[in-house]
Amino acid sequence: MTGDLFDPTDWRAAPGELAGRGRARYGRWDGTQRFDAIDADELLDTLSEDVLADGDVDDAMRRALDEGIRGRDGEPRIPGLQELLRRLAERRREMLKRHGLDDVLGDLRRQLDEIVDTEREGIARRLQAADGAQDREASASDEQSADDEQGADDEQGAEEGRGQPPARPGGDGGIPSASEPDDGASGDDGDAMRRMLRQMAQRRQATLDALPDGVGDRIRALEEYEFLEPAARDAFQALLERLRGRMLDSTFQGLADRLRSTKPEDLQATREMVRDLEHLLQERLEGGDPDASEFLSKYGHLFPGAQNLDDIVDQLAERMAAMQSLLRSMTAEQRQELGSVMDALLRDDRLRYDLARLAGMLDRLLPDGLGKRFPFRGDEELGLEQALDEIGTLQRLDRLGEQLAGADDPPALADVDPSEVARLLGQESADDLAALQRAATALAEAGYATWNGDHLELTPRGQRRIGQKVLDEVFGRLGRDAFGGHRLTRSGGIGERTGMSSAYEFGRPFDLDLRATLDRAVAREVSRRGRRAAVSLEPGDFQVHDAETSTSASTVLLLDMSRSMLLRGCFLAAKKVAIALDTLIRTRYPRDTLHVVGFAYVAREIPPGTLATLSWQGHEYGTNLQHALLLARRLLARDAATNRSIIVITDGEPTAHIEDERVEFNYPPTRRTIEETLREVGRCTRDGITINTFMLERSRALGEFIDRVSRMNRGRAFYASPERLEEFVLVDYLDRRTRRVA
Secondary structure (H helix, E strand, O other), rough: EEEEOOOOOOOOOOOHHHHHEEEOOOOOOOOOOOOOOHHHHHHHHHHHHHHHOOHHHHHHHHHHHHHHOOOOOOOOOEEEHHHHHOOOOOOOOHHHHHHEOOOOHHHHHHHHHHHHHHHHHHHHHHHHHHHHHHHHHHHHHHHHHHHHHHHHHHHHHHHHOOOOOOOOOOOOOOOOOOOOOOOOHHHHHHHHHHHHHHHHHHHHHHHOOOOOOOOHHHHHHHHOOOOOOHHHEEEEEEEHHHHHHHHHHOOOOOHHHHOOOOOOOOHHHHHHEEEEEEHHHHHHHHHOOOOOOOHHHHHHHOOOOOHHHHHHHHHHHHHHHHHHHHHOOOHHHHHHHHHHHHHHHHHHHHHHHHHHHHHHHHHHOOOOOOOOOOHHHHEEOOOOOHHHHHHHHHHHHHHHHHHHHHHOOOHHHHOOHHHHHHHOOOOOHHHHHHHHHHHHHHHHHOOOOOEOOEEEEHHHHHHHHHHHHHHHHHHHHHHHOHHHOOOOOOOOOOOOEEEEEEEOOOOOOEEHHHHHHHHHHHHHHHHHOOOOOOOOOOOOOOEEEEEEEEEOOOEEEEEEHHHHHHHHHHHHHHHHHHHHHHHHHHOOOOOEEEEEEEEEEEEEEEEEEHHOOOOOOOOOOOOOOHHHHHHHHHHHOOOOOOOOEEEEEEEOOEEEEEEEOOOEOOOOOOOHHHHHHHHHHHHHHOOOOEEEEEEEOHHHHHHHHHHHHEEEEOOEEOOOOOHHHHHHHHHHHHHHEEOOOO
């Protein structure tokens, strides 16, 4: 199925020009297709709950990157680092379970056997060819002898017929003498050559039969052996070069080329390089800081990109770790046999000793040692080169795992190479990593967050976005619960327009909505007389703007931040109330004022712009409502609003108060604390401040205290669960704040 897709950015194109553009093919969804990367708005929405609970967008982002990112519907969208690490561990586990190292040199042993068999076949083929030549010579000799005898008989008969005596051997008449060479002499030379060939073949067969069983000893013996078969000789040389290149260049790039040379000066230069490096490492082991610039000026081609000794050590460790890990993963007998192979390949005992010392120094210098054991336990046997390849892959998996485990922030995550992930875990995992990397920077790029050093912080724009989301959630639930039923219908003067209009009724202010009036009149005339009818106005056509009477209000929200609020799961709900109220007032009632005060051991004002990142005061005890009411009363005294109120959200009766500029804390609360708190309630009442309380706990002591507050202040008291606290608070605020014009 195909279809045409219109490019919305190409809006200037004529309709005819769009024909044939953007052909696309559609297919059935099978669960493997991927959606586009999550955008900044959706990402912040999904992080908002975590940000509100913890107060730190940086921590929320770290957890999202680690655990995975979900969409607005709560379904997983982008797998996190934990999932990538799980895939990595599964790949590693599968490799170890499939492969084995019981006969790691078996493949090399089989290749050597094939070379020996090729040499034996070449020897046998040459002997067979020599024997065939001998048979052909013998047959030709027999035929020649028969011809000679027949000619002699014919000649003798002719002589007798003429009356002449027969000729004697050795005399004249064309018969070769004993001292002259003839065909018999050439046959003797061929026999000698064949005897020499057989003797040479027997010696080589005996040498091949006596080859030692050990792979290293067999390599040394074959290096001294003079091959008869060119194919066997070429295969053996190719094997040696490949092994040297793999096992030696894994330590120093280019070293194998030097060791292939038989020139003493080349080997001597290699020894000097290894010893110079040993001196640098020894100085580092003794606590020094050696300068490797001179070493790199001479041998830098062996360490491409290295700038200092640390770079050299890193490269050496990466190259030598595979061989060291292989040695540690083998049995003692296997290690001894592999050591013999290395001896045969190096052809220089002193150099092998120096390389062993170098590996030992690196093992002591590196925190985790050089190489580690890999517990292969499978049935699929690995050869030497395959084992080095698999161990190299396992080491790359381990390095990638360490990098992913340490990528606990966006900058560290950006350092992970998706191409390496693709090589080790597949393209799907690389795409997941790239999506995580894009998400890690999305908030900063959209202006919702900014970097303060290596810490991600919400910007005012990001806080407004979270506040609007909380408010939308609250109003969404209120709408399902018939939120409109909380408003009172009452006549009044013209206030703020709502954006709606309705038919004019006698007694209402005549705030004419001209456009709506004309629209109604035109619609009426068209329905009556047709499209070209003249427009005339009738009393029923008049529409007036709906309006709300508004009075400025100043509110202080008192948030209980005592320890019990967190333990009972109430603090997050109270925090959401503050954010929703702040967003509501700023967006719908900009002339109103909201102050937020948190109280525990003492009370303090909280700037509204920091509500989203507000965190619990975990180190404080106490419920100092008296200090909170005192601070709220002073804040409201500075505002000129007509309506002044305090909203208290708490889960327990007061347990602290201030006396003589000192905090008195007692639990259970003392009579003195209750009296001082009620005394502050009385001061608020005399100043015309209404106190509405929302109780999050149905305790008898709290109920009795709030009952006394309500009787003194004539405010209202509610019991609300944390799950619906924000609905009750916002309903009450709007119910007191707005009156609808009838």
